[in-house]
Every structure is written in C-alpha cells, then in structure tokens.
Amino acid sequence: MKILAIESSCDETATAVVENGRVVLSSVIASQVEEHKIYGGVVPEIASRRHAEAISGVVQKALCDAGLTLSEIDAVAVTYAPGLIGALLVGVNYAKSLAFSTGLPLIAVHHLRSHIAANYITHPSLEPPFFCLVVSGGHSHMVMVHDYTSFEIVGRTRDDAAGEALDKAARSMGLSYPGGLNLDRIAKNGNDKAFTFPRPRVHDNELDFSFSGLKTAVINTIHNAKQKGEEISVPDLGASFQRAVVSFLCDNTEKAMKLHKMKRLAVAGGVSANSVLRREIKNLCKKNNWELFLPELPLCSDNAAMVGAQAYYEYLSGNRAPLSLNAYATMSIEKNSPELDRKELF
Secondary structure, three states: OEEEEEEOOOOEEEEEEEEOOOEEEEEEEEEOHHHHHOOOOOOHHHHHHHHHHHHHHHHHHHHHHHOOOHHHOOEEEEEEEOOOHHHHHHHHHHHHHHHHHHOOOEEEEEHHHHHHHHHHHHOOOOOOOEEEEEEOOOOEEEEEEEEOOEEEEEEEEOOOOHHHHHHHHHHHOOOOOOHHHHHHHHHOOOOOOOOOOOOOOOOOOOOOEOOHHHHHHHHHHHHHHHHHOOOOOHHHHHHHHHHHHHHHHHHHHHHHHHHOOOOEEEEEOHHHHOHHHHHHHHHHHHHHOOEEEOOOHHHOOOOOHHHHHHHHHHHHOOOOOOOOOOOOOOOOOOOOOOOOOHHHHO
C-alpha cells in the first residue's frame, strides 16, 4: 500500500510516499529555518504563508522522486494535530482537496504518533508493545505503546517541554535559532560539571517532568554573572545545562521502565537527535540490558515519512477521516478522533 503523506505542523513543509508503513519511496522537506532564524524562533504567520507557497511543489517532487503518479497512490495522509493551527490548516486543506479530487481515502495522523512511527522506518523489525520517550520542542511524554494505534501516557511535563527548555536556555546564552541544535554543538567543547542545577521533582507523580525551574535557573545564572561583571563560559554552561536536562529524562525513563517491567525502549521527537541524550540513553539501556530503538537523525525532526509510516497502521485499524476534517492545536496522543470535548485535549 502506497501512502502520500503531508506534514505541516510547524515550520517544515514535508511530503513523502511510504509503502506498507516501513519503506520510504521518497521524502521531501522544504525548510524555513533560515527565515525564522532572523526572529530567533518560529513566527506562526510566516510559517503558514510559506507552507501555502511550498506545498504544491513538495507534493509534486515527492511523487516524481517516487516515480509514481497520483493514480498509483492508495491513500492520502496528513498531520492534523497538534501543532501551529495555521500551519496545520494548510496541510489539512491540501490533503482534503487531494482526497476529494481523486476519491482516495483520507487518513488523519497525530503528530506524536508519527514521531514514534519514525522508529518503524529505522527498525523494520520493531513491533509493539514497547515503551517510548517522546521529547521535542513542544512535548515531553513517556508513552506505553500497547499497539500501533493504542497509546497510554504514563508521564509528561507539567510545564515546559525539554526541547523548549533547551531552546530558551540557548537563546539566553546568545545562541542563534535553532537553539537546541546549536547548544548541543557548542556544549561538546564544554565541562558539564562546571555548573550545578537544581533537581526538579514532581511530588504527586514521580514519572512526570518539570523543566521550568531548570530554565529559570540558567537564566538567573547568566543574569547574576552579568550583574557581577563576570564572564561565563557558554560551552561550560551549555554542557552543564544539557547534562541536567538529559539526567532528568533518563532517570524518569529508568523508573518508568522498571515500574512497568518493560525491556524495549524507543526514543522519538526532535530532541532524540541530541548527542548527549543518545549517548546517555544507550548507556542506560546497556546497564539494564534493555533493547533500544533510536530513529536515524534525519527522521528525528519533522518529516512526512514518519506520517506515512503511522498512517499505514491507522488505515489498517479502520481509521478514516471525513472531508470535514479540521486541524487542532492540541490533542492527546491517546485520542484519535477530531471530535473531542475541548477539556479532553490537554
């Protein structure tokens, strides 16, 4: 089964053709990073406009690269939640138009489910059940993947996501967008024990995360140094902050894995590309004799190949979207219906 997948949840306009959920026949991404770099982060209105300009071209290129025409495609898939609402709407409306004009089935795909499914492409033998740490700029979840379309959140951030904390810390250090990526690069030359940061705790659920205190601590460290006229080593500060964030992620993941008696761990989301997290999660799994699944680096960031991978299993589960499909800025990974009470979305 060949699925044409579309992703436009943030600042990447992406299209891919994926066969049977595991084989990527083509993957095209139009990035907006250089434009948003001017503003130090993603500007939603600009992102939406650029999606509208790029989407037709990337769809045509994905089909061309796959050596296929629309008549050889079996279904159209699109990310419909969560994300920047204007950006999502561009992809959703384009996918609906394709489905309407061709008569192809329309598959609505949750963005975080797609990130998890990136591991199916890198690891064709991976099958549920397994445990997944999902870490990105907007989300930090620990998820039990019971089946391809059955998910249970066992831990989540109470405030900032890990990626958001890394990005904002990087900006405070004067690093350019994308902050987390540049922080990872410069921290390679730093001493990760040069600064000590507080250990966040969430008392009513030991598996939940909280990164706002860490973010505030690094900002205060920078401000205090400026007030005293002291110089701060950005590589040392960046390395120390990264170590604190990754340590928190790994510690809670270890607790959750042992609590739920799991032996297979996957990592997904943009922060899964972080070199320190990849190193430490490998050490954690080696120590506990757990099987680890990490997506290839190009599949960590937003792309449409992962959308096509998850769409295949949504299709097999009978999930079809109506042409009245809407986009949603927030949506739990545990839900897969666009018709939800708004209180259930958070």
